[in-house]
Amino acid sequence: MVSKAVAKYVHALHLKKYRLRHEAFLVEGGKSVLELLRSGLQTERVLVTVEFAAKLPAQLPNVPVEVLTEAELTSLGTLATNNTALAIARLPTEPPLQPAPGGLLLALDQVRDPGNLGTLIRLADWYGLPGVVLSETCADPWAPKTVAATMGSFTRVPIWQRDLPAWLATLPANLPVYGADLHGDNVHHLTLEPTGVLVMGSESHGLTPEVEARLTQRLHIPGRGQAESLNVAISAAILLDNFHRNK
């Protein structure tokens, strides 16, 4: 059983306000905790069940580990049940964001659903993108639901939170800024290089006009059925595959 102070701290980290204040966040579930321990991120504390303790790496970083019952672990976290592990990690320091980054950066405008955001961070990891730039109106990348949806990719993908239109305005004029648009160019007819910025907006809110004004090319994914649109993570996946098929 953890001390009252630790329990209070873990509960506080359910909320963004306290994650920012303490510069820490929660990692829930055995698989994500193992990814955390294998990563370069700093871990403050690990809480595990007896069953999961056996699965911890033999060479643990210098971090306190406490063994709890499943009921205790569940009561501390945000998952419906947790019979494996929960960790407290330090928020990573934002790496410098170059004005003309190499590769293709993913920029997200108003993606407010943490599940979608986590899936997009995982996609950035799959394609080895240099990172993801989030508008201030996106979901919190360090919310437990976002972290869980990244399936471990939160340990590998650099994330920046920016005033998106202002940041886009600082980019070199010749850097391509792509966006998805139902009336854009058919991606199957283009040869796309993974350089510049791909901006994706949420399905319900779309791109803010200030962001849309910064696009240099609009891309369309051809469908042939009657669905009106695709989810933001699905669209991003298809576009990223199209950006990476020529190398």
Add this chain to the structure above:
Amino acid sequence: MVSKAVAKYVHALHLKKYRLRHEAFLVEGGKSVLELLRSGLQTERVLVTVEFAAKLPAQLPNVPVEVLTEAELTSLGTLATNNTALAIARLPTEPPLQPAPGGLLLALDQVRDPGNLGTLIRLADWYGLPGVVLSETCADPWAPKTVAATMGSFTRVPIWQRDLPAWLATLPANLPVYGADLHGDNVHHLTLEPTGVLVMGSESHGLTPEVEARLTQRLHIPGRGQAESLNVAISAAILLDNFHRNK
């Protein structure tokens, strides 16, 4: 306010057992209800708020419409809140499933998450696929969460529930049966025609061995980062885009 009998009926339809018994299902949210009313599916009853009533089509099919408060509507359904509409629809009759269907059928093995299932049905709609064949271990396509995740595509995509290995065994020997596999052929090096069957398994459960044994070609989506895998709907989206880029 609806009668006790109607309230009891709506609550019963939260459960698969009663959806099967009554051959009916729930459609929640204004957008989905409008799609239902525009579709060929049979609607038994529509429940709306005063605000949403004004958005109903002028030419309503012959269906009883009742006006409720938001609180009443919310208490009947499965959504956290519902300030628009809820409808009861008849389960559609399964169309005949041809032994050698034209086009590319999507077959899903053990996709137990209703959100993923709904997203996959929506993808089938986007690409105009002839339909989706579900293993008996998939989530219920008529569960409220699945229906909501299809974003209206539940009205357009034929769905069959089958013993998947047994159904695959009935297909002509020369019909291609594709599946995703990390060690499969790089899709960027193939010219894929949208004919045959694309089988997708869930990320956590994969394909059952009996289904895997029926594959005629394994497909790999090349990534370049460190994420181990992609979600089933994301993978299906990328594969479907690759199947539809040559026509």
